[in-house]
Amino acid sequence: MSETTDRIALLVKRGKINKASPFPPDLKEQDGADEQTKAALDSGAKPSEILDGCMKGMQEIGTLFSQNKVFVPDLLMSAKAMSAAMAHLKPHFQSGEVKRKGTFIIGTVTGDLHDIGKNLVSMVVEGCGWEIVDLGVDVGADTFLEAIEQHPDCAVGLSALLTTTMPAMSQTVAAIKEKSPQTRVLIGGAPITREFADKIGADCYSPDPQGAANYLSTAAA
Amino acid sequence: MSTISFSQEFSASFEELPLGPDRILAAMGYPDSAAPAPVPELVQEALCAAPKHCTCRGIFQVLQSSNVSVGKDFIRNGDLRFSTGKMIAAQIKKSETICVFLTTIGPGLETISRALLHGDDPVKGYVIDTLASEATEAAVDLFAGHMLEYCAENNWKMTNRFSPGYCGWSVAEQKNLFSLFPENTCGITLSESCLMHPIKSVSGIIGLGKNVKKQPYPCEFCTMNNCIKRKLKEKGQ
Numbered sequence: 001m002s003e004t005t006d007r008i009a010l011l012v013k014r015g016k017i018n019k020a021s022p023f024p025p026d027l028k029e030q031d032g033a034d035e036q037t038k039a040a041l042d043s044g045a046k047p048s049e050i051l052d053g054c055m056k057g058m059q060e061i062g063t064l065f066s067q068n069k070v071f072v073p074d075l076l077m078s079a080k081a082m083s084a085a086m087a088h089l090k091p092h093f094q095s096g097e098v099k100r101k102g103t104f105i106i107g108t109v110t111g112d113l114h115d116i117g118k119n120l121v122s123m124v125v126e127g128c129g130w131e132i133v134d135l136g137v138d139v140g141a142d143t144f145l146e147a148i149e150q151h152p153d154c155a156v157g158l159s160a161l162l163t164t165t166m167p168a169m170s171q172t173v174a175a176i177k178e179k180s181p182q183t184r185v186l187i188g189g190a191p192i193t194r195e196f197a198d199k200i201g202a203d204c205y206s207p208d209p210q211g212a213a214n215y216l217s218t219a220a221a
Numbered sequence: 222m223s224t225i226s227f228s229q230e231f232s233a234s235f236e237e238l239p240l241g242p243d244r245i246l247a248a249m250g251y252p253d254s255a256a257p258a259p260v261p262e263l264v265q266e267a268l269c270a271a272p273k274h275c276t277c278r279g280i281f282q283v284l285q286s287s288n289v290s291v292g293k294d295f296i297r298n299g300d301l302r303f304s305t306g307k308m309i310a311a312q313i314k315k316s317e318t319i320c321v322f323l324t325t326i327g328p329g330l331e332t333i334s335r336a337l338l339h340g341d342d343p344v345k346g347y348v349i350d351t352l353a354s355e356a357t358e359a360a361v362d363l364f365a366g367h368m369l370e371y372c373a374e375n376n377w378k379m380t381n382r383f384s385p386g387y388c389g390w391s392v393a394e395q396k397n398l399f400s401l402f403p404e405n406t407c408g409i410t411l412s413e414s415c416l417m418h419p420i421k422s423v424s425g426i427i428g429l430g431k432n433v434k435k436q437p438y439p440c441e442f443c444t445m446n447n448c449i450k451r452k453l454k455e456k457g458q
């Protein structure tokens with residue numbers, strides 16, 4: 001890992017967005033992920049070094065979150081710092097100079113409007129190098145199928161927070177597996193269990209965002 | 222024939238809720254004063270702004286005791302059966318009747334937090350969301366406290382409150398619960414998938430009687446292994 005990568009990783013992990021942001025207090029008035037990324041790219045750093053930094057920072061904060069050592073606000077602050085860095089990488093993604101690991105389509109299933117958990121999963125998975133297509137909440141199987149048609153090599157994540165919407169999750173997994181058996185489907189949410197995932201034919205259950213990101217990294221490798 | 226022997230609507234302002242910064246920080250997971258900046262500041266800010274956007278309303282209806290019976294894993298109100306599961310039925314068993322309730326803090330805070338969560342300040346949005354969730358729980362407890370006055374007149378005490386979706390009682394049974402209230406009571410509606418609107422709402426029952434008592438809330442009976450409250454308890458917070 002280069003020095004640039006390590007610095008970006010630290011700023012992402014600590015949630016230091018930009019110089020104007022007074023948080024965290026011990027990094028006050030120092031450059032944040034925004035300025036550091038711009039400066040690094042201007043002085044010839046490879047965009048992949050920045051991406052590696054974002055991935056490392058998000059991986060670290062995601063792991064601490066899984067261990068209950070940090071909480072949702074910490075994760076959200078890191079995600080914001082990551083976005084500040086990623087904004088500078090946009091043209092490099094478009095030119096193909098840096099590549100994402102793949103596309104991750106995510107949504108909360110029909111009848112369910114919970115989205116904080118789903119959004120956290122999106123952020124961590126994005127931070128691990130994936131392009132995110134967020135279909136939102138109350139998403140029917142057809143909408144997932146249309147999105148898969150547009151991104152045939154994608155992986156799909158489904159979230160549900162109510163036991164009453166778990167049947168919709170089951171139907172969505174069945175519809176995806178019927179039309180596109182090779183598409184990997186991950187599921188999660190407070191009432192979901194590994195047993196339920198096995199029963200409905202999902203490829204992975206993760207209780208937290210980092211578990212989802214780790215599964216995707218392994219599956220994509 | 223009405224099966225309700227007593228019905229009372231309550232309302233309260235945000236200021237009446239027993240809700241301080243520590244409770245909100247704890248709900249996010251932070252142990253005593255360990256939340257990093259800017260979280261405690263955002264909690265204070267949210268507590269100051271909340272009163273303008275929050276109207277707490279609730280309805281508590283006591284069912285006619287002659288209509289209520291409790292089985293091993295269900296409670297019956299005439300023809301209406303609540304399949305509560307064994308754990309809740311055991312807690313309600315000694316009750317003379319039950320009180321069914323709905324409570325909400327309205328859509329105000331939820332609208333603000335959603336806009337922030339999807340906009341440029343998700344941390345603030347999440348803080349307001351957590352505050353709103355805790356305010357909802359606090360409103361139920363405040364109104365349930367008011368019901369103690371009614372209970373005292375009958376020499377009754379109260380059990381814990383139990384909600385569909387907890388302790389083995391299916392969330393789908395909210396449909397039965399809602400059948401006991403006029404439509405749109407307190408502005409609360411129930412969707413086909415049993416989601417209440419406004420989101421920051423709670424439904425449930427409480428047992429009333431001379432020989433009932435409140436028990437410490439038992440996480441062990443709940444099957445939700447991934448619940449944040451359980452994780453925090455296990456961590457000793």
Ligand code: B1M
Binds near residue numbers: 156190392
């Ligand atoms: C694709 O891969 C993946 C991988 C991981 C994935 C994933 C996808 N999606 C999520 N994850 C995972 O990663 C995220 C980060 O770790 C996590 O996402 P979460 O979305 O779970 O976590 C969020 C970041 C924070 N978590 C939350 O915001 C929810 C927290 C808990 C405690 C909770 C709260 C706060 C509330 N609630 Co209630 N509530 C509970 C919750 C228990 C829990 N989750 O521990 C849950 C969701 N509630 C439940 C219930 C039953 C209810 N609640 C109700 C009410 C409330 C409050 C108003 C008091 C409040 C706010 C609710 C809200 N929606 O805004 C009622 C419904 C309200 C309504 N509008 O219909 C009511 C129905 C109770 C009642 N009868 O009144 C349960 C639903 C399960 C079920 N039985 O159906 C519940 C799981 C609690 C439980 N232990 O049983 C993981 O699940």
